Amino acid sequence: MNEKISVGISSCLLGEKVRYDGGHKLDHYLKDTLGLQVSWVPVCPEVETGLPVPREAMRLVSGSQGPRLVTIRTGIDLTERMQRWAEKRLKELEKADLCGFIFKSRSPSSGMKSVKVYDSSGVPTHAGVGVFARAFMDQFPFIPVEDDGRLHDPALRENFIERIFVFKRWKEMKNKGGSLKDLIAFHTDHKLLILGHSPKHYTMLGRLVADAKKQEKELLHAEYLTTLMDGLRLVATTKKNTNVLLHVAGYFKKQLSAEEKEELLEVIETYHKGLVPLIVPIVLINHYVRKYDEQYLKRQYYLHPHPTELMLRNHV
């Protein structure tokens, strides 16, 4: 994977002064750390629909056909204007080869969940989705999405970044032709990664691939991708990772000495107890994979799912 991954992002998170008050919401991690690994495609729905900076603030207001996007002071309804723009913009974004999108949390245009929606008495509930975010997720149901607020949680951050890399590899597999052989290779490379998220989805995908010849290619791909993305959305917990690590340790039964085995199991147990981060057993396992040239493990993305520079597995 040589070229950088394209990821959409709400422009204000990159420090662009596009907010209603003329400010920005720069997120240093996104701009300076993740930004080294991905190629951003910034989108500001409010400015791109032609609204000025600064501008009147807006919010979601409940309506009979769903929430409306309305300016707070003058009550101008901007819903249709933004939906019309979104339709065109999403067509352009189709060509941008996006593998993910990071939305600005709580925004009535860009927020992907829990956006305040006000009822006729002005009482808010946290039940809304921003108008552009809604249109984006409807158009691209498989593209991994997150918001900046949730990405401060290390587990959710790793989960999202892992998914954008998996999605990129999925697209590459499809672009190669997506033959049955390609799908089987993709599945084999991701087996342990999937197991780390969900043993249930691991079994379902295994069955799907085993019965692949019975299905028409596009239907098979659609079912595989839906199941894969559903499974990967589940966070890889310590318990699930421990299960994978023990499974991996089983591959070295013959090669490791009694002391090496004991050390490996001890390191896994220390991780299980929450005393060291996941990267510690992973480094040791990768050492044995190289030392014993363990071919099946070598190709497992579980052991190197995203660039080491992001240090996503370094938290306890």
Ligand code: SF4
């Ligand atoms: S939240 Fe969305 S609409 Fe608001 S300034 Fe940021 S990018 Fe623009």
